[in-house]
Amino acid sequence: MKFSLYDFSSFTAWIDSSLRASMSPGWAVAVEMILIGIAILIFYAIVGLFLVYAERKVCALMQNRLGPNRVGPGGVFQTIADLVKLLFVELVPIKNADRALFNLAPFIVIIASFMAIGAIPFAKGLQAIDLNIGVFYLIAISSMGVIGVLLAGWASNNKYSLIGAMRSGAQIVSYELSVGLALVTMVVLAGTMQLSEIIEGQRWGWFIFKGHIPAVIAFVIYIIAGTAETNRGPFDLAEAESELTAGYHTEYSGIKFAFFFLAEYMNMFIVAAIATTVFFGGWMPFHVYGWDGFNAVMDFVPPLIWFLVKTFFVIFLMMWLKWTFPRLRIDQLLTLEWKYLLPINIFNLLLMAFLVLTGLHW
Amino acid sequence: MEAKQIMFAIFALVIVVFSVLTVTSRRILRAAVSLLMVLIATAGLYFILNYQFMAAVQLTLYAGGIVVLIIFSILLTSQISHKFERIETKKAFFSALAAVAGAVVVITTILNHSFSADTAAAAEVDMNLIGRSLLETGPDGYVLPFEVISVLLVAAMIGAIVIAKKGSPHKDEPAK
Numbered sequence: 111m112k113f114s115l116y117d118f119s120s121f122t123a124w125i126d127s128s129l130r131a132s133m134s135p136g137w138a139v140a141v142e143m144i145l146i147g148i149a150i151l152i153f154y155a156i157v158g159l160f161l162v163y164a165e166r167k168v169c170a171l172m173q174n175r176l177g178p179n180r181v182g183p184g185g186v187f188q189t190i191a192d193l194v195k196l197l198f199v200e201l202v203p204i205k206n207a208d209r210a211l212f213n214l215a216p217f218i219v220i221i222a223s224f225m226a227i228g229a230i231p232f233a234k235g236l237q238a239i240d241l242n243i244g245v246f247y248l249i250a251i252s253s254m255g256v257i258g259v260l261l262a263g264w265a266s267n268n269k270y271s272l273i274g275a276m277r278s279g280a281q282i283v284s285y286e287l288s289v290g291l292a293l294v295t296m297v298v299l300a301g302t303m304q305l306s307e308i309i310e311g312q313r314w315g316w317f318i319f320k321g322h323i324p325a326v327i328a329f330v331i332y333i334i335a336g337t338a339e340t341n342r343g344p345f346d347l348a349e350a351e352s353e354l355t356a357g358y359h360t361e362y363s364g365i366k367f368a369f370f371f372l373a374e375y376m377n378m379f380i381v382a383a384i385a386t387t388v389f390f391g392g393w394m395p396f397h398v399y400g401w402d403g404f405n406a407v408m409d410f411v412p413p414l415i416w417f418l419v420k421t422f423f424v425i426f427l428m429m430w431l432k433w434t435f436p437r438l439r440i441d442q443l444l445t446l447e448w449k450y451l452l453p454i455n456i457f458n459l460l461l462m463a464f465l466v467l468t469g470l471h472w
Numbered sequence: 473m474e475a476k477q478i479m480f481a482i483f484a485l486v487i488v489v490f491s492v493l494t495v496t497s498r499r500i501l502r503a504a505v506s507l508l509m510v511l512i513a514t515a516g517l518y519f520i521l522n523y524q525f526m527a528a529v530q531l532t533l534y535a536g537g538i539v540v541l542i543i544f545s546i547l548l549t550s551q552i553s554h555k556f557e558r559i560e561t562k563k564a565f566f567s568a569l570a571a572v573a574g575a576v577v578v579i580t581t582i583l584n585h586s587f588s589a590d591t592a593a594a595a596e597v598d599m600n601l602i603g604r605s606l607l608e609t610g611p612d613g614y615v616l617p618f619e620v621i622s623v624l625l626v627a628a629m630i631g632a633i634v635i636a637k638k639g640s641p642h643k644d645e646p647a648k
Contacts, residue, residue, distance in 0.1 A: 136475035208552060211501060243524050243599060250528040253536030257508065260543045264501060267552045279544050286536075303599055 115412040119235030146238050150227050154376060161375040162189045164422075165429055172433040199364035204266065207361070211265035216362070216369035218258030223376040226251045230383045231305050233393045233414040244305035245297055248384055249290050252339065255377065256282040259341075262370070263358035274357025277347045277440060281338055284447040285345075288335035291455040295328040295462045296321070296388045299471060305387055312391035314399045321471050324462040329389050331455055336381035337428055338443070340374060344435035345443060382424035386417060390424075393417040479520055486513040498556045501546050508539045523597055 113121050125145075129138040163178070163186065170177025178185030204212060229247055231237040241247050256279055263275020299321045300308045311317075318325045338345035349357030359370045386392055393413030397405045438446070465471050486509060493506040511534040518527035559567075609615050 136478075139475060206553070208499065208501065211505060214505070241524055242597075243528050246528045246532075247524070250531035250536060253532055253540075256536075256540055257543065260540065260547060261501070261505065264543075264547050264552065272547065276544075276547055279540065279547070283540060283544075 115233075115414065116409075117234045122235055146228070150224065150238070154224070154227070154372070157379055158372045158375050159189045159193065161379060161425065162192070162371075164425070165375075168426065168429040169433050172430070193368070196368045197365060199367075201364045201366060202361075204361055207267045208265040211261050212361075213366070215258045215262035215265060216366045216373075218261065219255050219373040220258075220369050220376075222251055222255035222258065223373050223380060225254075226380045227376070229305065230380065231309060231387060231392055232417055233412070236414065237306065240304065240306045243303050244308070245293050245303045245384075245388070248380075249286075249293060252289075252377070252380070253282075253286055255373070258373075259358050262362070266358070266361040268361055270354045270356075271358050271360050274347075274349055274354045274360070278341055278358060280440070281341070281345060281347065281443060284444060285335040285338040288331055288447060288451045288455055289339055291452075291459060292328040292332040292335065293384070293388060295324060295455070295459045298459065298462050298466055299325065300388075301466075305392070308388060309392040309394050312394050314397055316389065316391035316394070316396075318389040321462065321465070324458050324465060325389065327454065327458045328462070329385070331451055331458070332385055332389070333424070333427060333431070335447075335451065336385065337431055338447075340377040340381055340428075342374070342378065342428065343432040344437050346432075346437060347440055347443060378425060378428060379421065382421045382428065383417075385424045386420040390420045391416075392420075476520055480517070483513045483516045483520070486510075487517075498558070500550055500554070500556070501543065504539060504542050504546060507542070508535055511535045511539065525597055525599060525602055 126138070126142065129141055133141070166188070167177045167185075169175075178188035181187040181191050203209075226248055228238040229241055229244055229251075231240070259278045259282070260275050263271040263273075263278070266272075296308075296317055297303055299317055300311050302308060302311070308317075312320070318329055321328075337343075341349065349359070354360070359367055362370060393416050395405075395408040395411060395413070395416050397408060490506040490509040490513070494503050494510060497503040497506060511530065515527045515530040515535065518524070518530060605612055606614050606618055
């Protein structure tokens with residue numbers, strides 16, 4: 111077995127071959143799926159905890175405060191303390207609610223984000239499944255989460271929840287288009303939808319540099335629409351606390367609320383990870399063609415670090431966005447999507463196709 | 473049994489159970505959720521066949537698009553306490569009879585049809601191939617149906633707008 115931080119494919123191949131040596135292929139696949147599930151679950155929990163902490167710290171920075179600073183050095187254990195508290199909160203049963211759908215809703219939200227993580231390439235060879243239609247699969251899966259939100263709002267039998275769910279539905283259905291079209295623009299440049307090939311295509315320049323003008327436009331649109339799709343501020347109308355108490359998850363408590371909370375942060379991570387993969391080269395280090403010494407230095411940093419640093423940079427951008435802009439009104443939200451982003455996006459797609467056809471991209 | 477057969481059995485069971493629940497549930501949103509499960513399990517079948525493109529289309533269009541639309545309209549129109557009345561036994565009997573008759577016809581057709589068995593693993597369908605044949609004008613091309621469907625879609629959109637705009641807006645408006 112050769113474990114290397116630079117290429118995980120030999121490590122995963124070793125796990126696969128040693129499993130296959132001791133059991134039938136069907137069982138080997140089943141055990142691998144369970145292993146991957148556990149690995150992703152642990153990753154999910156760690157990233158969720160870290161992102162909540164990061165959000166509070168970034169928010170504090172924007173508002174010239176200190177943020178959490180009591181539990182542990184710099185308040186790093188604050189989110190763990192919050193989580194423990196959340197686990198002990200009573201699950202309040204709701205009268206006159208549709209109990210089955212009420213309990214199902216958080217799972218739909220969390221499964222949708224869980225399935226998306228499986229397709230994301232974290233490092234070379236560290237990808238649960240490399241689908242032929244990677245980008246399309248991610249778009250398809252991310253459109254499932256809204257169902258959980260809609261069910262949660264309806265099953266709670268609460269007018270605030272219902273209004274929150276309706277707003278969220280209208281918002282996600284509209285902004286899904288922009289996310290999809292921005293990604294399609296980049297697929298035109300990449301010439302493939304397979305995530306591993308998209309990353310391989312960025313060896314000599316990330317797509318945001320390669321596709322210059324239309325790629326930058328697509329990135330800006332993607333970040334705006336991605337923020338809207340995750341129901342984050344300035345697009346957090348679905349849970350606008352001054353109007354709707356907490357929107358669609360008003361009636362949820364304890365671990366069920368934690369599911370929604372965690373899914374929101376994981377969706378942010380997924381949006382950022384897709385942006386990293388499609389625009390910033392995923393785990394691919396920063397290379398300049400011809401500068402061999404420079405490239406060797408860049409290659410020294412493990413791909414996993416590259417991926418995480420880029421992803422957290424995009425997450426920081428999204429947090430920055432949240433804490434600088436005031437919340438939009440619902441009509442402004444829909445105007446922004448249907449009158450501005452969508453036409454710009456379609457024009458941008460044409461521009462990218464023109465660029466690729468005439469060979470004006472680098 | 474092979475792993476694929478087990479997966480197929482699970483998906484088939486989900487499809488059958490939730491299909492029945494879709495038509496028998498007395499709460500409309502539960503019926504919609506059952507329909508969602510059926511559609512997702514169908515996408516799972518496409519994944520087993522290694523036809524990933526079709527599976528993703530199934531998930532985006534049916535599960536993510538149409539079911540969301542259905543749930544949305546339920547949210548707008550129905551109340552949580554609302555339950556459908558129990559269906560009359562006579563009606564239920566004849567519906568069940570029609571369904572069973574349909575199933576019998578389909579199953580006998582499938583059993584009598586001689587499928588050319590192929591033990592080769594299902595090949596992955598190349599995305600480029602799908603895109604090319606969708607827009608090709610040659611004998612293998614599907615550009616005509618593609619365009620006809622888009623004309624149909626435009627017609628449906630215009631129809632929806634016309635229905636939504638029913639009546640001249642100037643007549644209904646109170647004088648200012």
